[in-house]
Every structure is written in structure tokens, then in C-alpha cells.
Amino acid sequence: MFRPTGFAEKRTLSVNFSLIVKNAATKVKKAAMKKTFIFFFILSRLKKTKFFSLNFNHSFLEDYMRSTAWNDEENKVLPEMALDFMPEEKLRDLQLQRMRATVKLAYEKVPLFRERMDEKGLKPEDIKSLKDVAKLPFTMKKDLRDTYPYGLFAVDLSEVVRLHASSGTTGKPIVVGYTKEDMDVWAQVVKRGLLACGFRSTDIVQNFYGYGLFTGGLGIHGGFEALGATVIPISGGNTERQVMLMKDFGVTAVGGTPSYFVRIIDVAEKMGVDIRDLKVKRGIFGAEPWSDGMRDYIEEKTGIKAYDIYGLSEIVGPGVGCECECRDGIHIFEDHFYPEIVDPETLEPLPDGEEGELVLSTLSKKAMPIIRYRTRDITAIEKTKCKCGRTIRRIRRIGRRSDDMIIMRGVNVFPSQIETALLRAEKALPHYQIVLDTKNNMDTLEVKVEVSRDMVSDSMSDMEQLNKKFKHSIEQILGISVIVTLCEPDSLPRSEGKAKRVIDNRKKM
Ligand SMILES: [Zn+2]
DSSP: OOOOOHHHHHHHHHHHHHHHHHHHHHHHHHHHHHHHHHHHHHHHHHHHTTGGGGOOOOHHHHHHHHOOTTTOGGGOSOGGGGGGGOOHHHHHHHHHHHHHHHHHHHHHHOHHHHHHHHHTTOOGGGOOSGGGGGGSOOBOHHHHHHTTTTTTOOSOGGGEEEEEEOOOSSSSOOEEEEEHHHHHHHHHHHHHHHHHTTOOTTOEEEEOSOOSSSHHHHHHHHHHHHHTOEEEOOOSOOHHHHHHHHHHTTOOEEEEOHHHHHHHHHHHHHTTOOGGGSSOOEEEEOSSOOOHHHHHHHHHHHOOEEEEEEEETTTTEEEEEEOOTTOSSEEEOTTTEEEEEEOTTTOOBOOTTOOEEEEEEESSOSSSOOOSEEEEEEEOBOSSOOTTOOOSOEEOOOOEETTTOEEETTEEEOHHHHHHHHHHHHSSOOOEEEEEEEETTEEEEEEEEEOOTTTOOSOHHHHHHHHHHHHHHHHHHHSSOOEEEEEOTTOSOOOSSSOOOEEEOOOOO
């Protein structure tokens, strides 16, 4: 008879199997115990070596988020904004801890930073107070180019979840990277900026910042999503469609470069759409310096409130700082970015209230910690407290970038000054372009001004008068003679992102 043998075999097998499982379990247990022991051992060592300064998270921050002791004024402050109102000494304490952690991280992981520290004979432990930050080496845009693409990264690429890059019109682009945590911080700072300007989760937002490698589009987008608003990721371009969607989608808020919004205003007018009749109530603008005159122009033409958001890709993108409802300077999100003002010539730190070059350090960035980045932006840190009560300090709005500075016959000229002059002359913002040239060995500055339809006149003398008015206004502000050329409506090139205002054809000596 056939007798199944399977049972006995099965039993042996199962015994063997259970033995294997048992052995494995003991092994795992032993390993786990060993690991736990090692973990606690390391923990105890770390505590002793103060390695814990590397911890970027502080539980007291969470306490502040819950605290009502300093934010219960008429319930105006939402819990998400709480960090903007942190008691000042706590904020400085947090900045110092985070700065030390950032310096340590960069010293350990970024060869260029370590080399520069070693050249100065500096060690991360030498940063004992915020005053010591002035001892640290600067970072320049050139450093980002020279280490292209990943030379300044402090983490393995596997931890990087996003890359952005500059457009690279001059030389190699600069590349910036973000870990998951960096992305969260980015979205949160933009969100805090938006909240400070009165944006809410109920807003329907048209985002015409350029999407893509440029940090503007996706940076602002992340903030709006974190806020819970409805975002329309339309990006720049196709201006007629921008106007159509603004109307049809019931858009309540917009974001983008101010120069492109001016373009949208023009096109809307031509389409017979008055933005004042639409639901749009506020706009967040940035990525290029824009004057108060331009703000007045935008607000008058559209009936919206226009706010300035500040940032730069090298640090995080938009969201380094933002205006509040008071619109009296840009609050820097100081728990994540440390601002200093230095004399652009001597590079010595300047006290609050004095104008100089803005230098920024990241305080929590993991993928690419940046220490003392020279922004080229000319501003000052405000000495006085903002009426909104935020304890995070403000910088004056950036009207000038030292990179944009034109040196014309020994005089420093900024495009924003020309913008102010044009606005003063006609109380309108004509589209303009600055052309620099050399004629008979002499540098010339020509301002091409596009006249709007209501400025156009058949009378030659009217047009001459207008030309004189612009010329006089510009020369009064700049203090040098300029050539003004009036151009026909829509004849100057338009940009769909950052405006290209200056064309330099001068002969280089
Ligand atoms: Zn404020």
C-alpha cells in the first residue's frame, strides 16, 4: 500500500523551520539589544560633546506656537504666524544655536567652506555669539558657479528632493538643492509671508510667476498650497488667457513679477476688461526690484493691494522675507535666515539703520547651507519695531541692486531711479528701456519711453513738450544729461518674466 510519508517529513521540516525562526528571533533580539545599547551609548557621548547643537528642532518653538501670552491681541494673530512674534531674546538664542549647527554642518560637509575657515584659522566652535558671525567667510555668486553643479551640497543627493537653477544667461547657471525638510521650511516661510499680507485659505490665486527651474513659480506655489488656497499654476505668458482666467475663475489674488502684471494690465485694457471690476483684491509681487511709484500705479489701475515678497534662489527662493499689512519694510523670517548689513567696500558690518549690502545666512537649510551670502542688494535693517508687533526685523524695500548699478560718467545710476522719474513726470508708468552706448568716445544714456495711447498727440509741439518733461525729470534725479526718445505704443519688447530694462552697448575699455 502506498503510505504517505509526507507527514513525518513535514514534521521534521516544521521543527527545523521553527528552530530556524527561534534562532533568528533570538539573533534579532540580541542585535536589537546591541543596537539599543549602541544607540544609548552614542547618545550619552553626543550629549557630552554638545553634538546636540546639530538638532534644528526645538520643542520650545512648539510651546510658542501654542502660547497665547503674546498673541492674544484681539485674536489677530493666527497660530501659524506665532513664530513672527517670538520673544526677541528667544529668537536670538535660536538663531545662535541654528547658526552654530549650520556652520558645523558646512564645515564638515562642504570642502570650500572648510578651506576658507581653515585659511582664517577658524573652527565651528569659535562661533560663540552672534557677534562672531562677522568672523565667518563670505559666500559669493561666483562660488556657486565655480562649484557647479553640486559642490556646495552638504547632503547626499539621495536626500535631495528638488533642484532649481538660475537661467544661466551669463556663464554657468547656479544650482540649488532642497531636502524634504528644506521644502517644508520653504513652503512655511512663504505661507507666513502670505498670511502677513492678508492672504487666506479662501483665496483663488493666479500664479503667473514662471514655473520651472526658476524658484519663483514653484516657490510661491508651495506657499499658497501650504496656506490651503486654490492655486492656478498658469505661469507667465499668453497674456490674453491670463485676463480671461482672472475673470472666469473668479480670481481673488495674484502673484508674479510686477513688470509682467503691468503687461497684464495693458492687455486687459485693450480687451476692454477693467481689473477693478473683477474679484482680485491683492497681489504678491517680487523677483525684481520695484518702486513705490510702480506700486501706486498697479493699485490705482486695478484696485488691488500690492505686496512685496523678497527672496533669492541662493538662499531659498521667494520667502526670505515679506511685507506685512503695514507695508513698512520687509520682515525677514529670522528664525530661518540671518540678515546682516555690511559696507560694500570694506565689508565691515554696519549697525541697524545704516544702508549697505545685505548679507544672508541660512539657519536651517540642510541640502545647501549658505553662510554670509553677499546678495548685492542695497538696503538697511530697520531700527524701529513694526506697528504689526512682529519681533522679526525688517529691511527696507530693495530699490537697488548693486549688480543693476550703471556707472555713467562716474555717477551711479539705478534703473529704479529712472522709473521714479518717469512716474513723477506723467503720473503713469510708461514702458521703458535704458540703452547705454558710446558715441564719439563718450558714454551716453538713452531712455526709450513708450508713450501710451492717451499720451499720443498729433501735435509735434505736444510731443516735444512731453519729451522735455521726461528728460527734465530724469536729469533732476540722476544729475547727468540723458537722451529721451519717445516710441510708439507697443513698440518696445515685452518680457513675460523679469523685465530686461538695460541694454549696454558701450565700448569696453
Ligand atoms: Zn510688520
